[in-house]
Amino acid sequence: MSKSEPSSSRRSLQVALDERSYPIHIGPRLLGDPAWLTPYLAGQQVMVVTNETVAPHYLARLREGLPAELTVRELILPDGESTKTFASVARIWDALLEAGFNRRCTLIALGGGVIGDMVGFAAACYQRGVGFIQVPTTLLSQVDSSVGGKTGVNHPRGKNMIGAFWQPRAVLVDTDTLLTLPERELSAGLAEVIKYGLIRDAEFLAWLEDEMSALRALEPQALAWAIERSCQLKADIVAEDETEQGVRALLNLGHTFGHAIEAHQGYGNWLHGEAVGVGMLMAVELSQRLGWLSRADVERTAAIIAAAGLPLTAPADMEVDDFLDRMRLDKKNVDARLRLVLLEALGRAVIHDETPQPLLEELLATFPRR
């Protein structure tokens, strides 16, 4: 991997989706520099939506990157997954209408995945679609939700049940924003980084095993490469399958189990990445029980998840049926067949419709709890 690994800490890549293609710019000190935002603004009206945690750190710096002649409005929402609701999206629409913003306005999402998903969905449906720019400030959103155009909100009956596919005009990943990110959230983001290695790139997985401490120490070049490689792997998959009819489902490795954990524990109590980390380990364990992976593969997976600072056990209070009930409503579950993403090898994921129910239930019964 080292020969293709860039020595620079500033990189750009393009997500190829025909007329909906857009660039991702990655590096330190992007915020506050007008060169990175202005090419992607349509009209003269801009609304920056962020949350109470991110605003004090980065809102002023972002605004320095917006030309003075624009009409700029700010909306600061509460932080956390529990605000990813219809009511929050309605607040964005109310603010846009109150400001008299037209169809050429641009929304800027400054924050993590919750802000990105909500603002993207608000943009998708405001006057049947306006432009938006993602400025993700968590590692998770930088490597995951800022690529692929999935937007939406949670419903009491399920995560991301209401939403749209809507691509941003551009994604701006300022790696300096990770300096203020809590360590627990950095680890949660690393779960998705590890996922890309597990599903599609064994070489990247090996690189991650070597560089995990550099990443947790926020070493700039290691960060830039981990983010770029993750975005590229996701972008390649999304370009193949924009609306998740096929290969894109591979990105859900660990998510069927993970969503069940998140939903059961109440959104926001477990971080998404923490739940996905455990979910990936469950999928790897199941793959081993199907005879596709060795015990050594399972141990390697557990080791890198642990090295990222992530939990390896499911919540103590989750029974087998708690998992099954949540998994039945999962969006990947088509016409009552349970569809899981499993691994044929480390670095090679497949979609599997035929897991015998007893094997699944045995996994759910025996997977470690704490």
Place this chain on the structure above:
Amino acid sequence: MSKSEPSSSRRSLQVALDERSYPIHIGPRLLGDPAWLTPYLAGQQVMVVTNETVAPHYLARLREGLPAELTVRELILPDGESTKTFASVARIWDALLEAGFNRRCTLIALGGGVIGDMVGFAAACYQRGVGFIQVPTTLLSQVDSSVGGKTGVNHPRGKNMIGAFWQPRAVLVDTDTLLTLPERELSAGLAEVIKYGLIRDAEFLAWLEDEMSALRALEPQALAWAIERSCQLKADIVAEDETEQGVRALLNLGHTFGHAIEAHQGYGNWLHGEAVGVGMLMAVELSQRLGWLSRADVERTAAIIAAAGLPLTAPADMEVDDFLDRMRLDKKNVDARLRLVLLEALGRAVIHDETPQPLLEELLATFPRR
């Protein structure tokens, strides 16, 4: 026009939008015949959404056209434009989630434009997009909202402010449903039929002048041809410009004025077609004052609008500023320039950004009220 006019009362056309293309089937006795619905269902789950007025007439007949092995749910909403709100769409999502419907479910919109717009929007955002079929039961929805993929709901600050572009799998126009349509609503639908002639087809406009009484008497062949020609004209425009960046705006002839009337009077008090009828006459009058049309053109327009049974005067209580205030928020109004659809000739509409404000205000001040 007579040589291209079909003698049959059953017709089909295709709306060409690449992989989002879909057919419109027009004719009597389509409802209840499985041949017309089943080709467009994806999975095994179907939800029929209709309203309290339409359900007693057509819901049972529609269900006869659905194979017995499907899981079918019904949702009956109140009737009227005032129900075209987020709360109604949320009810559809709640019902879908309660029934455990997955991403391969199909929604069927049985009713007028309000039902079609809401169900289309619900389908666009449920699990980021599921299929839907339009079964429009009013002339207005048959010739207008069932073609083009515009979906959405009203906001207290403006009509259709929240929505999405989402194409149906198919549109089923059973002309028998017009037999129970109130005469006032038939007239409202004829406003949009006349619109197609005014913006794009002078020959069709002349045919409508000849056949207006046959249409109001629900003569089947005249109806089928008026619907097909209207859908074809709209489909051609939509195919050129799916997301309303250019030529599609021509379809808004009369709508900037009309929306102002609807919003000022409170949605549902004036029918959409009635407001559009007056709005078209205002646009034609303004075109005449710009020197583009003759007085005779204005008289001809007024005559056919009157022959359709539509009002020719604006509401007595609407001042110039009542119009202007509402028009400023109109979606067609880009970066504070007022954009109007006007006529260069009967049958040839243009988008015009340069109407002098005094001329517009004079029109608004002098246009007849009642």
